[in-house]
Amino acid sequence: MAQLIDPTEAMFTAFEPKTQNRFIMYIDGIPAYLIKKIDRPSITFGEVTLDHINVKRKLKGKADWGSITCDLYDPVVPSAAQAVMEWVRLSHESVTGRDGYADFYKKDITFNVLGPVGDKVEEWTLKGAYVQSTAKGSLDWSTDSALMLSITIAYDYAILQF
Numbered sequence: 390m391a392q393l394i395d396p397t398e399a400m401f402t403a404f405e406p407k408t409q410n411r412f413i414m415y416i417d418g419i420p421a422y423l424i425k426k427i428d429r430p431s432i433t434f435g436e437v438t439l440d441h442i443n444v445k446r447k448l449k450g451k452a453d454w455g456s457i458t459c460d461l462y463d464p465v466v467p468s469a470a471q472a473v474m475e476w477v478r479l480s481h482e483s484v485t486g487r488d489g490y491a492d493f494y495k496k497d498i499t500f501n502v503l504g505p506v507g508d509k510v511e512e513w514t515l516k517g518a519y520v521q522s523t524a525k526g527s528l529d530w531s532t533d534s535a536l537m538l539s540i541t542i543a544y545d546y547a548i549l550q551f
Contacts, residue, residue: 407502407510414500419461419472425537427500428457430513430547456521456543463525463536470525473540477520494519498542509551517545 414424435450461469480494481487495517502511521543526536 405505407504411503411505412500413503414459414498416459416498417496418476419469420467423461423464423467423469423472424459425462426458426460428459430457430515430544430549431455432547452546454544454546456541457515458539458541460537460539463538469538473520473523473538477523480519491517491519495545498544512550514548514550515542515544515546516548518542519544 412427413421414427415421416424431454433453433455435453437448437450439446439448461473463469476494476496479489481489496519498515498518500513501509504510519542520540522541524539526538528536
């Protein structure tokens, strides 16, 4: 028997795509306009295998939220390198070797994907975020490119608000 086609699926339906260049990220201590590029959160689930006689049954294991990378412009003032190092110093002071309490260095981070008129169309909250690693880039006399730096941010979990 022939299956009928739903007219709403066969005809053009207008939609507005989200674009990569419309976002804003809020990290306490780092001005939003310094943030050039970010990754959206990703999640991977582990696997639990239950062995029984000659068969295996698989179940979903623990969730692992993947770290995100954030690229920042590094102007003279305000220095993104200095802002990032202030955050790092909350978890580890390189001069004294002192480590900080998680309550000091873990932050909640929010970023929004924006619509064409600047409205918020998607909002993520990263809970318990901290600097996992930084890369300050290299200096090179043969180029006149702007200095950038990259931070990898680990977090406990992410919430998609809308």
